[in-house]
Amino acid sequence: DAGVIQSPRHEVTEMGQEVTLRCKPISGHDYLFWYRQTMMRGLELLIYFNNNVPIDDSGMPEDRFSAKMPNASFSTLKIQPSEPRDSAVYFCASSPRGGVDVQPQHFGDGTRLSIL
Amino acid sequence: AQSVAQPEDQVNVAEGNPLTVKCTYSVSGNPYLFWYVQYPNRGLQFLLKYITGDNLVKGSYGFEAEFNKSQTSFHLKKPSALVSDSALYFCAVRDGGSSNTGKLIFGQGTTLQVKP
Numbered sequence: 619d620a621g622v623i624q625s626p627r628h629e630v631t632e633m634g635q636e637v638t639l640r641c642k643p644i645s646g647h648d649y650l651f652w653y654r655q656t657m658m659r660g661l662e663l664l665i666y667f668n669n670n671v672p673i674d675d676s677g678m679p680e681d682r683f684s685a686k687m688p689n690a691s692f693s694t695l696k697i698q699p700s701e702p703r704d705s706a707v708y709f710c711a712s713s714p715r716g717g718v719d720v721q722p723q724h725f726g727d728g729t730r731l732s733i734l
Numbered sequence: 735a736q737s738v739a740q741p742e743d744q745v746n747v748a749e750g751n752p753l754t755v756k757c758t759y760s761v762s763g764n765p766y767l768f769w770y771v772q773y774p775n776r777g778l779q780f781l782l783k784y785i786t787g788d789n790l791v792k793g794s795y796g797f798e799a800e801f802n803k804s805q806t807s808f809h810l811k812k813p814s815a816l817v818s819d820s821a822l823y824f825c826a827v828r829d830g831g832s833s834n835t836g837k838l839i840f841g842q843g844t845t846l847q848v849k850p
Contacts, residue, residue, distance in 0.1 A: 622777070649836040660842045661778075661824065674837065709777055713836055720766045720785050720828065723838060725777030 620644070622726035624710050630732045636698040639729045642691055643712030651723060652685055652695050653709040661709075667693065700733045707731070736761045738827050740841035747815045747848055755810040755844045757825030766828040767808040768838065769799055771821045778824060784808060795819070815848045822846075 623642040631637055643650050651666040665675040670687045678685070682701070687693040697704055707730050711723040737760045747753045759765055766785050770778040782793025789801045799810045808825060822845050826838040 651837075661840045663837065663840075666837060668836070711777070715836075720783065721836075722768055722770075722780040722783060723778075723836075724780070725770075727775070727777045730775075 622710055622712055622724055624708075624726035624729050626729060627727065628730045628732075630734065631700060632734050633701055634699045635733075636696065637700045637704075637731060637733075639695040639708050639710075639731070641693045641695070641710030641726060643693070643710070644714075644724055645691065646714060647712035647724070648715040649713045649723075650687060650693050651711040651713075652693070653711065655707045655709060655728070656705075664695070702733045705731055705733050736827060736829050736839045738825050738839050738841040740823075740825055740844045742844050743842075744845040744847060747846070749817050749848050749850050750814050753810075753812050753815040753819070753846065753848070755823050755825075755846060757808045757810065757841060758806050759808060759825070759827040760806060761827055761829040763829045765806075765808075767799075767801065768826040768828075769793065769797070769808075769810050770824045770826065770840075771795075772824065772843075773821050781810070781823075815846075817848050817850055820846055820848045 625640045652664040655661045664677045665685045667687045685695045707728045709728045711725045713723040714721045739758045768783045769781040772778045782791050784791045784801045792798045797812050822843050824843050825841040828838050
């Protein structure tokens with residue numbers, strides 16, 4: 619089991635540039651989640667998908683943020699234009715549909731984003 | 735509304751001593767409760783969960799947690815701490831009364847420092 623794969627692991631870019639973060643969930647998982655982690659705000663849920671459909675995007679901070687899941691094995695989180703306050707670690711997680719046995723989320727190792 | 739509180743930002747224990755990391759929750763339905771651990775530069779790793787049944791749940795690396803419905807708590811415990819247990823610990827809850835969304839609410843995290 620390869621686990622959740624995120625790329626890149628580190629990204630440094632200048633303010634105003636477009637940033638694209640990528641995620642490959644665990645095969646067979648129905649749910650995909652995007653989180654942001656900062657010292658000040660902790661772990662925040664940005665958006666999550668069920669069977670490639672966005673279910674709740676209430677955590678997306680602004681219109682500069684967008685997320686897509688074109689198929690069951692790939693998702694992107696884009697920031698355009700990027701700002702220094704977007705600097706954070708972004709995590710992707712996936713989980714199977716649990717039914718009676720509620721399943722945990724499996725996290726990738728994150729993308730550390732620095733906006734200069 | 736669902737919420738999770740981890741009242742301690744940091745817990746310090748000596749190696750070999752028992753440890754407790756506290757968590758309280760608030761949900762409208764039956765709670766599904768989780769503990770995760772995060773090591774530096776890594777994603778969150780699942781430790782254990784409570785869905786129903788025995789109030790004492792055993793998980794990975796010798797950790798256990800006790801569900802207490804009357805106190806709405808789910809404290810993480812270990813009888814004998816190891817230096818390698820030093821990490822950031824997150825408690826999370828899902829409202830079992832809600833539709834099967836898979837969405838978790840995470841606490842702010844507690845840093846566990848185990849000293850030799």
